[in-house]
Amino acid sequence: MRIDLHAHSTASDGTDTPAELMAHAAAAGLDVVALTDHDTTAGWDEALAARPAGLTLVPGVEFSCLRVEPDGRRISLHLLAYLLDRNDTQLQAEWQRLRETRRTRGREMVERLVADGYPISWAQVSTLAGAGSVGRPHLARALVESGVVPDVDTAFRDLLSSRQRYYVRKADTDVFAALALIRAAGGLPVFAHPLAHRRGPVVSDETIAAMAAAGLVGLEVEHPDHEPDDRAHAARLARGLGLIGTGSSDYHGTNKTTPLGARQTDPDAYERLLALPSAIRPTGP
Ligand SMILES: [Zn+2]
Numbered sequence: 501m502r503i504d505l506h507a508h509s510t511a512s513d514g515t516d517t518p519a520e521l522m523a524h525a526a527a528a529g530l531d532v533v534a535l536t537d538h539d540t541t542a543g544w545d546e547a548l549a550a551r552p553a554g555l556t557l558v559p560g561v562e563f564s565c566l567r568v569e570p571d572g573r574r575i576s577l578h579l580l581a582y583l584l585d586r587n588d589t590q591l592q593a594e595w596q597r598l599r600e601t602r603r604t605r606g607r608e609m610v611e612r613l614v615a616d617g618y619p620i621s622w623a624q625v626s627t628l629a630g631a632g633s634v635g636r637p638h639l640a641r642a643l644v645e646s647g648v649v650p651d652v653d654t655a656f657r658d659l660l661s662s663r664q665r666y667y668v669r670k671a672d673t674d675v676f677a678a679l680a681l682i683r684a685a686g687g688l689p690v691f692a693h694p695l696a697h698r699r700g701p702v703v704s705d706e707t708i709a710a711m712a713a714a715g716l717v718g719l720e721v722e723h724p725d726h727e728p729d730d731r732a733h734a735a736r737l738a739r740g741l742g743l744i745g746t747g748s749s750d751y752h753g754t755n756k757t758t759p760l761g762a763r764q765t766d767p768d769a770y771e772r773l774l775a776l777p778s779a780i781r782p783t784g785p
């Protein structure tokens with residue numbers, strides 16, 4: 501069984517439409533793929549309609565969250581939420597708020613880059629984002645298109661990471677509020693790339709333990725942004741806290757370089773996840 505539990509479509513900041521993502525997942529030899537766009541379930545219907553017969557689709561979402569650590573550090577973090585009730589009114593209201601703040605933030609980042617003479621524009625970034633929510637990958641593509649950087653990874657490293665002056669903070673949901681929202685909507689929350697240092701600062705082990713006590717069910721252990729040490733640490737934490745260790749590519753189409761299935765979830769871990777009660781079930785054979 502080849503299982504990839506984290507992938508993005510054009511409903512957020514991927515480059516495959518949900519239907520293309522389904523076809524690519526089957527072509528990559530996956531048995532199971534999760535569609536986890538940022539703060540939206542808008543891609544679910546198209547993906548479900550396009551799902552090839554042999555592929556199982558796990559509908560999900562990647563929730564943008566914030567943790568203020570006891571020492572005052574503000575840390576961005578992502579929760580994957582699988583198999584939740586997408587019509588939950590409290591979740592819908594929170595996503596609507598997040599989508600609006602993402603646009604405002606994207607505009608502000610573009611303005612800062614333009615002010616320093618980088619030849620991109622908001623119109624260009626909006627076009628790249630299409631109907632999806634605006635994210636840093638769209639800014640990265642605009643910078644590549646305009647010849648500022650050779651590729652999106654360089655754009656992230658040199659201009660768009662949270663350590664850079666062009667970075668604008670997001671108004672994301674407190675992670676404990678998000679855990680409560682996801683559980684109330686019957687979803688299964690898994691902490692995405694918990695130790696991805698190259699994306700910015702990460703939360704403490706104590707915070708991860710507190711999240712486990714607050715309803716977190718898993719930790720993404722295998723992720724392209726985890727170094728070998730991070731994977732070992734995440735696996736140890738998961739074991740110690742009784743959390744399910746998952747793996748995924750965090751595929752974004754051509755917005756990032758990692759192909760579907762580059763990292764995978766162990767079938768036993770997937771079984772443990774499915775054994776938990778959830779609002780909906782995966783669709784597939
Ligand atoms: Zn993420």
Ligand SMILES: [Zn+2]
Pocket residue numbers: 506508562692750
């Ligand atoms: Zn992601």
